[in-house]
Amino acid sequence: MTVRQSIVFNGDLGSGKSTVSVEIAKRLGLRRVSVGDLYRQMAQERQMTALQLNLHAELDQAVDGYVDQLQRDIAASGESLVMDSRLAWHFFTDALKVHMITEPTEAARRVLARPSGPAESYTSLEEARAKLRERSESERGRFIVRYGVDKARLRNYDLVCDTTRANPEQVIAHVIDVYEGRLGADVLRAGRPLLLLDPNRVYPTEDVSTLRGLWDADAAAETAGSDGEPEPLSIGYTGEYFFVVDGHRRLSAAVRAGLPMVAARLVAEVDEPVVGGISAVDFFTAQARPGLIHDWEDAHGITLPLPEHALLGGGPVLAGEPGAGA
Numbered sequence: 001m002t003v004r005q006s007i008v009f010n011g012d013l014g015s016g017k018s019t020v021s022v023e024i025a026k027r028l029g030l031r032r033v034s035v036g037d038l039y040r041q042m043a044q045e046r047q048m049t050a051l052q053l054n055l056h057a058e059l060d061q062a063v064d065g066y067v068d069q070l071q072r073d074i075a076a077s078g079e080s081l082v083m084d085s086r087l088a089w090h091f092f093t094d095a096l097k098v099h100m101i102t103e104p105t106e107a108a109r110r111v112l113a114r115p116s117g118p119a120e121s122y123t124s125l126e127e128a129r130a131k132l133r134e135r136s137e138s139e140r141g142r143f144i145v146r147y148g149v150d151k152a153r154l155r156n157y158d159l160v161c162d163t164t165r166a167n168p169e170q171v172i173a174h175v176i177d178v179y180e181g182r183l184g185a186d187v188l189r190a191g192r193p194l195l196l197l198d199p200n201r202v203y204p205t206e207d208v209s210t211l212r213g214l215w216d217a218d219a220a221a222e223t224a225g226s227d228g229e230p231e232p233l234s235i236g237y238t239g240e241y242f243f244v245v246d247g248h249r250r251l252s253a254a255v256r257a258g259l260p261m262v263a264a265r266l267v268a269e270v271d272e273p274v275v276g277g278i279s280a281v282d283f284f285t286a287q288a289r290p291g292l293i294h295d296w297e298d299a300h301g302i303t304l305p306l307p308e309h310a311l312l313g314g315g316p317v318l319a320g321e322p323g324a325g326a
Contacts, residue, residue, distance in 0.1 A: 005078070005079075005080045005094045005095060006030075006079075006080050006081050006082065006083060006092055006094070006095040006096070007021075007024060007028075007030075007082050007083070007095060007096045007098060007175070007179055008082075008083040008085065008088035008089050008092050008095045008096070008097050008098065009021045009082070009083065009084045009085070009088075009098045009099075009100060010084075010085060010086040010087070010088065010089055010097075010098075010099055010100075010151065010157075011086075011098075011099045011100030011101055011161075012100060012101050012102050012104075012107050012132075012136070013107060013111060013132045013135060013136060014102060014106070014107030014108060014109075014110040014111040014132060015100035015101055015102040015107060015161075015163050016100060016102070016110070016163045016168060016171065017036075017084050017100050018034065018036070018084060019168050020100070020163075020168055020171050020172055020175065021034070021082050021083075021084045023168065023172050024082055024172055024175060024176060025081075025082040027172070027176065028082070028176070028179075030080055030081050030082050031079070031081045031082070032081065032082040032083075032084065033074065033081060033082070033083050033084070033085070034084040034085070035067055035070075035071065035083070035084065035085035035086070035087075035088070036084060036085070036086075049121075068087070068091070071083070071085060071087065071088055071091045071092075072091055075088075075091045075092045075093070083095075086139060086143075086151060087143060087147070087149075087151070089156055089157060090143075090147060090149050090156075096158050096159065096175075096178065096179050097156065097157045097158045097159070098157065098158070098159045098160075098161065098175055099154065099156070099157040099159070099160045099161070099193070100160075100161050100163055100171075101160065101161070101162050101163070102162065102163045102164045103164045103198075103201065104129055104132070104133065105125070105129060106164050107129075107132060108122075108125050108128035108129035108132060109125060109128075111128050111132060112124075112125055112128045139151065140152060152239060153269065153270075154193055154195075154237060154266055154269055155192065155193065155266070155269060157192065157193045158178070158188060158192045158193055158194065159175065159178050159184070159192075159193055159194050159196070160193050160194070160195045160196065160197075161174065161175070161196045161261070162195075162196065162197045162198040162201065162261065164198045164200075164201060164260075165198050165200065165260040165261075166196075166198070166260040166261050167260070170260060170261065171261075174196055174261065178194065183263075184232075184263065187232055187263075187265045190265070192266075193266055194232075194263065194264075194265065195232075195235055195242075195263070195264040195265065195266055196261040196262070196263060196264075197233075197235070197242055197261065197262055197264055198260060198261060198262075199251055199254040199255045199259055199261075199262045200255060200302045200304075201242065201304070202233070202235070202242045202243065202244060202251055202262075202264075203241055203242065203243040203244070203284070203288050203293065203296075203304060203307070204243070204244055204248055204251070204288070204292060204293070204296045205243050205244055205245070205283070205284070205287035205288055205292075206244075206248050206287075206292075207292055207295065208292075208295045208296055208299045209295070211248050211249060211252070230250070230262070230263055231247070231250060232247075232263045232264045232265045233246070233247035233250055233251055233262060233263070233264035233265070234246035234247055234264070234265055234267045235264040235265065235266055235267060236266075236267055236268045236269070236274050236280040236283060236284060237266060237268070237269045237270070237280060238270060238280055238281045238284050238307075239269070239270045239281070240307075241284060241288075241307055242264075243283075243284050243287070243288060245267045245268070245274055245275075245283075246267075247264075250262070252299075252300065255300045255302060256300065267280075268280040268283075284307070284309075285309045288307060288309075288310065289310065290306060290310045293306065293307075293310065
């Protein structure tokens with residue numbers, strides 16, 4: 001069993017980072033540090049909202065500088081801990097780097113439902129979704145300019161968890177299993193990240209009618225590898241949408257079984273080639289046609305928002321921008 005020193009969390013606002021990181025710290029007996037709590041305190045002291053502080057930080061480097069130095073000092077101390085921070089993955093080397101995502105409207109619902117404070121309050125679901133996106137975009141742009149790193153790139157992380165339908169206990173169990181080497185070790189050795197995705201939010205790239213035996217009663221049994229652990233799907237990512245490169249039968253079995261998460265490995269991200277030099281964005285644009293998506297929806301009783309290129313009749317997917325499929 002291989003155990004790393006620390007676990008660092010970042011990801012979407014409303015993805016459950018605080019809930020998961022608090023409980024994992026308790027179970028592992030580790031100290032937890034939340035940079036989000038620190039930023040909210042700083043915002044309150046300045047009589048700003050969290051979004052206003054983010055926008056202010058784009059102009060005033062002292063805001064990030066204080067927090068950055070705190071994280072560098074903690075990372076250098078060698079203490080094993082749980083860190084809830086949108087940039088800790090950049091400062092910590094010997095740590096399990098966990099990135100949590102969720103569907104944007106679900107994230108807005110969660111944020112709207114929790115107690116509000118002077119630094120973070122919303123009057124409607126629409127406002128919450130818009131403000132969360134604006135905060136995320138502000139942070140992303142600031143990190144690219146100031147540190148030369150893009151928090152939206154999944155290869156920055158060891159583990160990516162989609163929490164849209166997974167409950168906190170399921171997420172906690174999976175993260176601890178990865179941390180202690182019981183889950184996804186082969187994928188991480190071959191090249192991070194391990195993806196734990198909501199199968200209902202993964203797009204097909206093959207016609208349902210061409211998948212021989214898709215509806216066989218034995219299909220679910222074929223999803224397991226030789227060691228009994230489910231064989232991960234092979235997944236591409238446009239920066240907004242996840243799609244299957246290999247593993248449609250396994251994805252179908254997961255959807256029909258009602259699983260909230262399915263394991264996958266990342267084959268290509270944004271401009272990385274999927275096959276024959278074709279980037280993830282271009283492959284998805286060519287393969288994920290409206291009719292193919294509708295047939296998959298009908299066969300599985302789910303709804304997948306049509307990607308922008310399908311709505312526009314073949315226009316490009318906007319890589320790296322948060323949206324309904326990310």
